[in-house]
Amino acid sequence: xxxxxxxxxxxxxxxxxxxxxxxxxxxxxxxxxxxxxxxxxxxxxxxxxxxxxxxxxxxxxxxxxxxxxxxxxxxxxxxxxxxxxxxxxxxxxxxxxxxxxxxxxxxxxxxxxxxxxxxxxxxxxxxxxxxxxxxxxxxxxxxxxxxxxxxxxxxxxxxxxxxxxxxxxxxxxxxxxxxxxxxxxxxxxxxxxxxxxxxxxxxxxxxxxxxxxxxxxxxxxxxxxxxxxxxxxxxxxxxxxxxxxxxxxxxxxxxxxxxxxxxxxxxxxx
Numbered sequence: 001x002x003x004x005x006x007x008x009x010x011x012x013x014x015x016x017x018x019x020x021x022x023x024x025x026x027x028x029x030x031x032x033x034x035x036x037x038x039x040x041x042x043x044x045x046x047x048x049x050x051x052x053x054x055x056x057x058x059x060x061x062x063x064x065x066x067x068x069x070x071x072x073x074x075x076x077x078x079x080x081x082x083x084x085x086x087x088x089x090x091x092x093x094x095x096x097x098x099x100x101x102x103x104x105x106x107x108x109x110x111x112x113x114x115x116x117x118x119x120x121x122x123x124x125x126x127x128x129x130x131x132x133x134x135x136x137x138x139x140x141x142x143x144x145x146x147x148x149x150x151x152x153x154x155x156x157x158x159x160x161x162x163x164x165x166x167x168x169x170x171x172x173x174x175x176x177x178x179x180x181x182x183x184x185x186x187x188x189x190x191x192x193x194x195x196x197x198x199x200x201x202x203x204x205x206x207x208x209x210x211x212x213x214x215x216x217x218x219x220x221x222x223x224x225x226x227x228x229x230x231x232x233x234x235x236x237x238x239x240x241x242x243x244x245x246x247x248x249x250x251x252x253x254x255x256x257x258x259x260x261x262x263x264x265x266x267x268x269x270x
Contacts, residue, residue: 042250
């Protein structure tokens with residue numbers, strides 16, 4: 001955290017010419033609130049994702065997401081199918097399945113809201129190219145071994161470094177997504193239905209825990225900071241540079257930054 005002590009000095013300097021996109025007034029104004037929100041979110045995200053409850057809940061979610069992406073890819077090839085239509089049908093089937101779990105109406109409403117948000121995020125990210133569908137690869141282990149070797153070469157780079165994100169942070173995602181090699185839409189749908197109750201029950205259990213609520217709040221606060229600053233004209237590259245100056249190196253933080261940049265900032269692709 002020594003970098004935090006040089007943050008005011010670094011922020012007083014002009015950003016490099018290739019990082020300045022929109023020439024906002026100053027960088028120092030948003031720096032500390034942004035850094036504070038990023039550190040809090042990164043720490044709480046790490047705590048949640050590395051806890052047994054978090055690993056179980058997210059493990060189910062990653063599996064469902066992997067199946068969903070394959071399902072979406074297969075059915076969008078059929079004439080007349082749209083993402084909205086497929087999501088609506090899936091949601092109807094999912095809630096019918098969860099209705100047999102004897103959950104209270106209030107719990108079902110909350111779960112439905114969570115699932116609708118996830119479907120929207122997954123489909124948007126798939127269309128933007130953020131999810132590459134690594135489950136399609138026939139030789140998964142050689143690919144993973146190549147990623148590990150590449151990761152070692154950039155292990156000391158910041159989390160915003162494209163090579164590190166590609167080689168290191170996505171390797172874990174690769175191991176989670178290889179769980180599905182199915183291509184039959186009906187089989188994909190059935191697999192999702194089987195995983196859904198376990199995910200819902202795990203989410204119910206973890207959602208009442210203080211650290212999970214703190215994690216969700218910190219994520220929302222950080223997202224709000226990003227949206228506000230991007231609306232003011234800051235590019236994703238500038239925000240990444242601010243965070244790097246502060247020594248912030250949480251992959252979850254940069255995942256959120258890149259997620260919003262994909263929708264609002266074309267410079268992230270450069």
